[in-house]
Amino acid sequence: MTKVWRKGLPFSVEVAPLLASMPLLDEYREPLVRLQGAWDSLALLGQMSGAATDMADTRTAFEALTGRLLDSLARRQLRNAVQQLQGRSQVAIDILVRNLFERTADVGFLAGDGPLRALLQADADGTADLAQAQALRQRFAAYVAKYSVYDQVVLLAADGRRLAALDETRCAPVVDDVRLREAFEPGRAFVEAHGPTALLGGASGLIYAAAVTALDASSSDKAGAPGLLCLSFKLEDELLGLFRALCAGVRRSVLVLKDAEGRVLLTSDPWQIPLGAPLSDAGEGQGWRLDFAGRDYLSCNAAAGGYEGYFGPGWTAQMLQPLQHAFADAPPEQADTRARHVDTRELFDDELRSIPEEARRIQRELSRSLWNGKLKSRTQSPSQSPAVATRGTGGGGNGSNGDGAGGNGSSSGFAVTLLNEVERTGQQLRQVFERAIAQLENGALGAVFDGAGFQAELAISIVNRNLYERANDCRWWALDARLQRALADGDATAATDVLSRIHALYTVYSLLLVFDNTGRVVAVSDPAQVHHVGRHLQGEWVGGALGLRDAGEYVVSAHQPCGLYGEDGHAPCLVYAAGVPDPDGAGLVGGIAIVFDGEPQFRSMLRAALPAQAGAVALLVTRAGEVVASSDARWSPGDRAPMGLVDLPSLPADRHVTGELDLEGRVQAFGLAMSGGYREYRRLTPPDPTDLAALVLVPLGPRLEVGGDDAAQVAFAPLPPIGAQVLDVASFLVDQQWLGLPAVQVLAALEHQRITAWPQAPVAVRGMLGFEGRMLPVLDLGELLFHQPCGDDAALLVCQTRAGQRMVVAVQQLGQVFVAGAEQLQPSPTRPGWAAQAQVHLLKGKGPQMLTLLDGDDLWRLVSGVAEQTPALPLD
Known part of the structure; x- marks a missing residue:
């Protein structure tokens, strides 16, 4: 997809000219740019101190995702606005064509009415009188009383003389209109003509006309038809109410009806788009943007879809909205409660759905990198013992957030x-x-x-x-x-x-x-x-x-x-x-x-x-x-x-x-x-x-399916350490429950890697994984503890026992690396199955949260049988 650069970011060609009218983009672009500036400052501090983890790839990934997000936002806003205008303009022209189809049938029916044909015959015979014309005018009134969509009905002689009219004050005595005489052509069922007409005293109208034959003429041969029936349809009366209804809820919008030459026949707002104005179409090639009288509009044009084989007079409907208002209404921030707990992914395109997933992936990679950095900073402390350290005076635990440096x-x-x-x-x-x-x-x-x-x-x-x-x-x-x-x-x-x-x-x-x-x-x-x-x-x-x-x-x-x-x-x-x-x-x-x-x-x-x-x-x-x-x-x-x-x-x-x-x-x-x-x-x-x-x-x-307890996904918040003995804990989430290992038993969090299957392994062992030249068994804690595998997106942690044996554990999500007081650990009252002889402790957090602290030596005993059968071969 072709991109152009605007405001330092790449955007699709169709939305680039419209960005200045999309305030929602700035609402998100500004905090993203500001946060990336803060990110650069942190990277500089890290380089100066020598304490930074590798942030370059993460920053580049977030920057690329920012461009994708804002471009998707812009294209989605344009798509929503265009669909709204396009749909309503299509409705306008299709409803009109359905309506006009009925008019073509009406004029054909009424042209065969006996009293009309009788008056024509009387006129041809020279016997017509005013009483007969008055009776026909009353008959026209009876018809129009049932069909209020007409404001004039006129019967004309072949030479254009008015024989009878619903409203004689508006109709000229003689109507000479070449457009209407086309109805006399053989095989022509009707004609429709729009514009100024003598039938309406020179006013503009939409006229339907059909030839009328005298009583003694052949109804199948209209070549010698002596008369013409004309119906005037209330086009403005019919459409303006519809146009107002369609424009409701679309700020400052205007809906117009255009003739085949593109001139405005009817407009819902003559102050914006006046009658008679030449109005060009807008389309995807112009980014749906139209400039009219010095004002920019978002515009959509619609031709008739046809009804019963009839497509109308060749007119189109066009809906326009000033560009400054087209994207002014931001979507609501509060979720619609009518669609809670519904999987709505099918409503959104693949790219839009992929953006939050990509953001979470980048965050997971960042968390892994930061986790490794914290592990490194703690386990390299000279005062740190293999499991428990004495609180020092130089870098004690940070009681405010539970993430201090222990004895570092x-x-x-x-x-x-x-x-x-x-x-x-x-x-x-x-x-x-x-x-x-x-x-x-x-x-x-x-x-x-x-x-x-x-x-x-x-x-x-x-x-x-x-x-x-x-x-x-x-x-x-x-x-x-x-x-x-x-x-x-x-x-x-x-x-x-x-x-x-x-x-x-x-x-x-x-x-x-x-x-x-x-x-x-x-x-x-x-x-x-x-x-x-x-x-x-x-x-x-x-x-x-x-x-x-x-x-x-x-x-x-x-x-x-x-x-x-x-x-x-x-x-x-x-x-x-x-x-x-x-x-x-x-x-x-x-x-x-x-x-x-x-x-x-x-x-x-x-x-x-x-x-x-x-x-x-x-x-x-x-x-x-x-x-x-x-x-x-x-x-x-x-x-x-x-x-x-x-x-x-x-x-x-x-x-x-x-x-x-x-x-x-x-x-x-x-x-x-x-x-x-x-x-x-x-x-x-x-x-x-x-x-x-x-x-x-x-x-x-x-x-x-709504989970019973979403609180488990909130980051575990440890209590401030109590007492002199402290322990660094590496926490993680498994089946929505917080678990942890002593930080000294965790060497690193790995990038996603391919796991080699090991058929003889217990169910909880997913296979083998290479690390620093050796193949290590991979233990799925979700399967082991809760019979719920952690899945393909599991985080992988390299652990080491006190004796130096290594393995990999798969967990659902990484948590914090924090310091806890050793005196705050409580033995777990229940140890079913594999944990009967294990060292399992509980650590209470802030509020109702509880973390279960495991021990790497206990986990190793579960996989040691497999590990002993596995040769310590170097990786290829």
Whole structure:
């Protein structure tokens, strides 16, 4: 990966230009640089005194790790910010395209409406009058009352004359627009045009137009079509609310809609990005950075993903955030309690996961080096006896930290003090690394929970917008004069023809049907389902539709089987229905029912709302926990939700909650969002069992087993020595318990080395290891004492008995080398198994800690049988 140098450290090319906007980097760079400066001072003191251990490699390793850490932090911040902007801009354009797809179907349906065609015929015959135009204008108003997304409906003659308009005050008497006349081209189903138009008095709008044929013209040949139907979609009204919702929580962000030439058609903040401004794309090649009007932005552009084969007018959505705000919010320092004791390593890339491991490895190597230095300073003291020394007057034990020099002189005391300071500085460096990683992980976890909530809100928003269309469709089609006359006359053939034409325009349905006042099916849209004709429908929704007295009302079934959906007709589904008015007077002549093709359509909606996280799942559920739809094949409609959600029955409309739950051995972050309706659809309605909610699940990882006592991992803190007799102790950790050996019995801590297997050895003997020309047996204290091997990362200590025999012991982790009072040692009351004849003592530390002091001679007796069989051969 190509790197460039910034602030004395190497950074990836894509983040280098953005570093000045990332305050979190300085939060960690400054203490790391300061600690490395202190490290250099300590190294100089060590060289001057001759007491320093080798620190050059450790310093170089920490310096390299600093560069990796800060580069990873920068790239992670950029990735999080880009994902947020990219995801929201994609949502904006995809929701718009879904919406506009419905408009293409609406204009096609309404262009075949009988009264429109009758007025066109009358105009062609010269018999049209104002009363007929007024009646059509009222008909337009009835349609728009059910579809509030339109602000103008106009019928034009072929020469552009206005024949009828919803709002005549805004529409010019003659509309001459070459863009709209393209709808007359053979085979052209519709045209969409955006910009200033005489239909709206010169104002800009998004217009959908389709050719309309007179009653006696061939419906299949539009070459001689005498008219044009135009629908004006409330683009600004529809999108600004969506844009505001998507920008919420992203500081100072702005979302824009651009045309194919890159000019801004709509903006959530005209003070930042004005209408009509030419706005270029930004991408990975520019580091996602965009300069507009002298201000730097982080920017992401999204093209439509398409819906039912429709990709919209070729527009794109772009979300921008001022660079000074894009990285201003640092991740929280406190861990999210919703993800405690969860293995979240799968959420982070390999490099990020490797940094804390590398910091710990460097610290282990430093600890080993310092340990050897302390051992050397103590065991070389002229006043030190093989095991116990008398407290001297020149360099007595340091009562404040228990790490004094025992009987050593002032030179040894200075060496130990220096080594302690080196160790403390190394620990501080490691802690900075671990704190930075923890903070970054906490921020990433918080983003996962926030993202699950956002995606759940997005999913239910898409569902609400879609079902809004379904509720409107059934009422629109109930106004169709052809269906009304067919039902009134009992003409099944005519009704079938109308339903088939409508169904060809609206592909999201499984079946359309009309029924008479007894609930008997008169006609269906799909010839393959003609067996439903003559059947008497059952269900509350049937009587509900026939009981409606207002053309603005509709009914919807519960999500349950009704015999109209699925291969066997018994799959659960939603049916929307409305009464069909009698064309000759008051009352109804029957009803229209539309069976929503919910299984694939809902699945598509849910998948469109899924976060970009492997294994993420989205479900649509009722308040009772019944699955209506799922993005995952593990759950089918009618199943129960995979877990109990206590918030589900009582969650208020338009509210969402986040949390965690366990599913199939993994912890999942979840977002649950309850429907609040859309526009006139189910807005401000009381809670109902049929309310729908979206549930988004994002896998975090398996639940970790929580240890019973984490205190054992805290460094053993010895009490100040008491009495004249003192003992230097080399401490270490084994199976989370503190153990130790007399320091004079420990020669050195070794770097990680390959251990040669020894098949005849007892279980606790791992094999043989070469040291100073001899092969030494390796005793695993974890296996010996607790039947828990210390593992491949074990620290290796070379020990020597009083008689000079040598061996290696494997321990979990190195501790301190400290001085203790011999009088503080207490014989251990229990010595099971191998320790029955051993010299085992206990040493109490500060607080509840206790250290078990072993003896090298006892350990040697366990391996001496193997050692005696091993030839003392020099190493190759």
